[in-house]
Structures are given as structure tokens and as C-alpha cells.
Amino acid sequence: MTDRRSIAVVTAGLSEDASTTRLARAIAQAASDVVSRDGAPEPEVRLVNLRDVAHGITDAMLTGMAPAPVQDALDAVLTADALVAATPTYKASYSGLFKAFFDLFDEGALENLPTVVAATGGSPRHSLVLDTALRPLFSYLKALTLPIGVYAATEDWADASLQSRIERSGAALAGMLGVGTPGHDVAGPGHAAGAGSGATEDGASAADGASTEPVGARRSAPPRPDRSVRDEFAAVPNFEDLLAAVRG
DSSP: OOSOOEEEEEEOOOSTTOHHHHHHHHHHHHHHHHHHHTTSOOOEEEEEEGGGGHHHHHHHHHHSOBOHHHHHHHHHHHTOSEEEEEEEOBTTBOOHHHHHHHTTBOTTTTTTOEEEEEEEESSGGGTTHIIIIIHHHHHHTTOEEOSOOEEEEGGGGGSHHHHHHHHHHHHHHHHHTTOOOTTOOTTOTTOSTTOTTSBOTTSOBGGGTOOOSOTTOOOOOOOOOOOOSSOTTBSSOBHHHHHHHHHO
16 A cells, blocks of 8 residues: 555544543544554544534534535545544434534445444443444445444443454454554464465465465455545535635
């Protein structure tokens, strides 16, 4: 890989140092660390803090026109190679601010976009929010939602297992960017790429025409549709573009 990839980090944390934002950034950092260890350029992490554009999101919903900061946030997601989407848990679901932002995207706007979903909450009892709320939302948007998500309850921040889950999700996201994941060999010992005598797991050799790719090896995400910034997949038009059209 030679091109520098980008990871959009969308967080609906409401405070300046929200645990939701810290969780989302930690996942993106874990993915970046794997990419860097593989010798590829460190991905550009684009933080979209919905707290900063909350009023603009409301304006976009009410007027059908996206203020420039909101359009920039939409563009950061639309042009990203991967996405980390994190929300605090409210009433056993995502927050209204989180949903309002993703309501601005048309169906299929995030097609094939590798996505890690994450959530925070006060109780471990809400951990199913990843499966009952977040995954259906991103399935509708046609995102490629990874099986490994991260839910962090208040008590989890004092538990070392949280960091382990963050690193696993980050490694999975890096794998979808076409980067190897050192320390997370899904094929098992002895089946790493380049290991052994060239025999496959079933005993066939490369000379037999069989693939030498280890069983279960991670592959890159399917290609995303070729879309320019500020296209029809941002459901609300940009105000400056509309004004230019009227003047023209």
C-alpha cells in the first residue's frame, strides 16, 4: 500500500472530554498503529465531533440546506476509507444527535465502507445496543459493519480487557484497509503468510495451482462506488452551491 488512507471518527459525545470520544479515538489510533507497524503511511484520522455541529445539523434537518461545517463533516465521512462511529447510550439506543447526523445521508451513501461501531453507557446491561440499534442503522446505509464492535460501560475503563477489545477492533479495521494485522493471525500458528514450505493447510502446494493464501486471511473491503465530494449521497444540498446556482 502506498496511498495514505483516511479514517473518519464520528463521535456523539456531549462533553469536551467525553468517554465516547475517547473510545472512538482509541479505536482509530489502534488501527493506525497496526497500519504503521506494517510499514504503510499512518492513516489520516478525521475527527467529526457532532457536539461542535449540533446546531447546524438541526438547521440542515429543518431547512434542507447544510451549513458549511455540517457539509464538511458529511464530506469527511463520504470520502473516508474507514469509519469509527461512536455514541453514548440513551434509552437503550443511540443518541438523537447521532441519529440526526446519519439521517442526513441517503440510503447506500456509505456502501462498502468498513465501519466499527462503538458505544458507551453507565451499565453493562446496555451492551446489546451495538446489535439492536447501531448495526441495523449502518446496514441500512449499506456500510460494511465489522463483527467486532466495542461497548464500554463506566466500570470498564478500569479494566484492562477494554484496551484489548479496542486493539482487536482496531486490528480488524486495519485489516479491512488491506493491511496485515501482526499479533492477530486468524489462520493460526504455522500458517502466517510466507511461513512454512509453501504448502496450504490441506497439504496442497503452490505447484498444484492452489492458493498459498492462509485460510481465513483478511482481505480488503470491496471497492466503494466512485463518488465525488458533495454529491447526491449527502441528502441535503450545500447552501453555497444553491446560492451560486441561483445567481448563475
